[in-house]
Amino acid sequence: MNILVSLGVGLLALSTPGSVTVNHDLIYGGSWQSGEKALYRFVGASLASRGIVTVIPDYRVYPEVVYPEFLKDNARAVAFAKRHAAEWGADPDRLYLIGHSAGAYDVAMLALDTRWLALEGLDAKRDIRGVVGLAGPYDFLPLRDPKLKTIFGPEDRLIDTQPISHVDGAAPPMRLLAGEKDTVVDPGNATRLASAIHARGGVVSTRLYPGLAHVSLLTSMAGLFRRRGGVLDDVAGFVTGHPAPSAAPMVQAPLSTPQPAGA
Secondary structure, eight states, rough: OOOEEESSOOOOOEEETEEEEESSOOOOOSSSOOOGGGGGGHHHHHHHTTTTTTEEEOOTTTOOOOTHHHHHHHHHHHHHHHHHHGGGGTTTTSSSEETTHHHHHHHHHHHHHTHHTTTTOOOHHOOOOOOOOOEEEESOOSSSSSHHHHHHHOOOOOOOGGGGGOOSSSSSOOEEEEEETTTSSHHHOOOOHHHHHHHHTOOOOEEEEEEEEETHHTTTTOOOOOGGGOOOOHHHHHHHOOOOOOOOOOOOOOOOOOOOOOO
16 A cells, blocks of 8 residues: 655545554644644545655754755655654555645655765665655745745855756656645746646646635545545556546646746
8 A cells, every 4th residue: 555645734644545544742743833633634635645754754844854864854854754654554665755835845855956965875766766846846946935044054155955956867757736726835836846846757747727726626625515626536646556547627837948936
C-alpha cells in the first residue's frame, strides 16, 4: 500500500479501502508562520478513504525557527514515516509527498534540493516515488512581506530558497495543481516550475482548476465539497497510479517561460 506524507495539514490516518482508523495528537501540520491540526482532519480522512496511508507531520514555524529549519523538520518527518511505514500497513518503498501552500513549497524543496533529505540519509530520487503540490509558491521573488523577508533571510541568499532554483531534471515525478482563481499564490508558480522541470528533461504535469481559489483547492477534497472539483481524484490517481476521470471541468496548464514573480 502507498504511503503519503502530507506536509502542511493535519492528522495521521491509516486505512484499508472501506475503513479508516485515526490516531490523534501524534502530529499536526502548519505553515511557515502558523498551523492548527484540527483544521485539516478532512485531508487525512479523505485520502485514507481511498486506501492511502496518510501521515501529516508537525514542523516548527516562525518565530520559533526560520529557513531552513522547517525543511530539516520535514525531512525528519519523512524519514520517520519511511521507518514506520511497514508498521502502519504501508510500503516504505512507495512513499509520496504532498503539500498545500507553504506545505507545497516544503515538499518541492525536499524533492528538488537534495541537501535536506540527505541529512536523514535519504535521497529523493531513490526514496520518493512522487510529489504533489497544491497551490504552492515555488518561484516567489521578490519578497514583499516583512515577515517573509525575516523567515527567508538575507537578500543575497534568497535565490537559494526558491524551489525553481534547484531544478536538475532528476527529481521524482511531480504533479502541480492550482486554482485559477487563487489570489494568494499566483498559479504561475506552478506553470513556471513545470516549465523549468520540463526544460531539464524531468517528469512533471500541471493542472489548473477553474472556479477554485487558494483555500477551496484544498477544501474541495472534503466530502461535502467534492463536487466542486476533482482534486481528490487527481491526488489519489497520481499516488495509486490509477487516474480517475473527474466530472469537474479542468484544463491542463500550459508551460510558461520561467521568470521571477511574486507569490
